[in-house]
Amino acid sequence: MAYELIELLSKGAEAEIWKGKWLDLEAVFKVRKSKPWRHPRLDKMILETRTVKEAKIMYDAFNAGIDVPYIFDIDLQRYTIVMEYVRGVTLKNVLNKKEDKVYELCEELGKIAAKLHMRSIVHGDLTPANVIIRENGKLCLIDFGLANFSNRIEDMGVDLHLFLRALESSFALIAEKCFDSFVRGYAIMDGYKAVLEKVKEIRRRGRYVLERRLVAKL
């Protein structure tokens, strides 16, 4: 098969992300890793289920009109999702440079989050590092590894909360204005106010106060 892993882009706790070639296309390979502490049969079950689920959520998000990497192939023997290599810079990089367009981009991301939530999809790791600005300026959402189908206000709140926390921990000076822009975009969803209320509640919970401190410390 025309399948070639060339460069390891990142290594997470759950999967490795490789850049490579699929047929003649530039591609990203998300390869889920076996865990030696799991019973081999349970390991296989978990890896298969999660690979299929992630691909399914990406496909649903695509159908909801959200820009996500195009899926080329799902290889269940190797627990691998092969997808388009998205050229561009991450929102995190743009935030680092504090360019004026960050507020527009945050508002755009707010709209994207609303569209996801209206389709009962929560991203689970909505941080600026998981948003790529394509060369044509459009926002592409990546890494659905922790995504889920859910219409619980709590889960939607966690998406917003994670984004806000990432802003606060790394871009404290512009965090508030960025989040306000995000909310302006997010307001296209009916009932967005209930989610914002939930974010306040989540922030009051002790364990998240702790996590923020840890982020600041690490």
Next chain:
Amino acid sequence: MHVLGIESTAHTIGASVVSEKGIISNVNSVYIHPKGSGIHPREAAIHHSEEGPKVIKEALRNAGIDINDLDAIAISLGPGLGPCLRVGATLARYLSLKFSKPLVPVNHAVAHIEIARFACKASDPLVVYIAGGNTIISTLVDGRYRIFGETQDIAIGNAIDYFGRVIGVDYPELINVEKLAMEGKEIYELPLPVKGQDVSYSGLLTAALKLVKEGKKLEDVCLSFIEHVYATLCESVERALAYTGKKELLLTGGTARSLILKEKLKYVAQEHDASFAVVPAEYAGDNGAMIAYTGFLAFKSGVRINVEESYVKPMWRIDEVDIIWHTN
């Protein structure tokens, strides 16, 4: 300096004396629940009130010191079962008043961590504290044991023990369920409740018991249940290790006696270049020594409580306690 510690949060009443030389006595008496039922708080409290004075006397005798020579009395005020906590607290208050000894409040969960750090000589570990009442992944940050992951409902030990009682294995249920699991071959799919950093076991327990009811082979159900429970915990631990970057992993609490989990956590630690240590068996379950030792650390740092304020706290969270005796 000598500190007497008294433990009575759940099934164990224990007493111990700790000095600069270390743990010089450790006497414990465990209430064994009748087969098929869990700890009855009242029955355990009656056991503690009968055994308490004996245990304390023996701890002092083994340490070779007179009660008048003590410098302080440490008492585990929570978290735990109210009726059981009150027995130990009453004994400690009485001794404190009668012999004019300062009273030192100790959090039971903190004590599990401290005794493991001491016994394993860990300097800055990520701690996995698992027992019948607690499932906590924690590390010391800014003067408190912060919680990275915990159970959202029942504790891991509670889930396994309850499962064991329903299928009718003898005490200790944890070990006997694991032994059955080792004979299992088939794995059934059950829920895998990792919720962010947190875990949850009630749904998994119900699903496993449903398989038992359906008449599936017991060994296979045990294997499926145990593997799911530990896979969940290991995943949470792995995330915490990756996030904190800690290079020591420390396992403590009653469920640390597990035969299977150690091997699994060893792999998790290896993959993150961390060392791995398990609390010695004698300090795994509830014991007086952990209270005396933590009380010793706290007393040295000036921690005291007035008898009038020494209420038991059945829901005392680990992250509410200021840890002033460690510098990092």
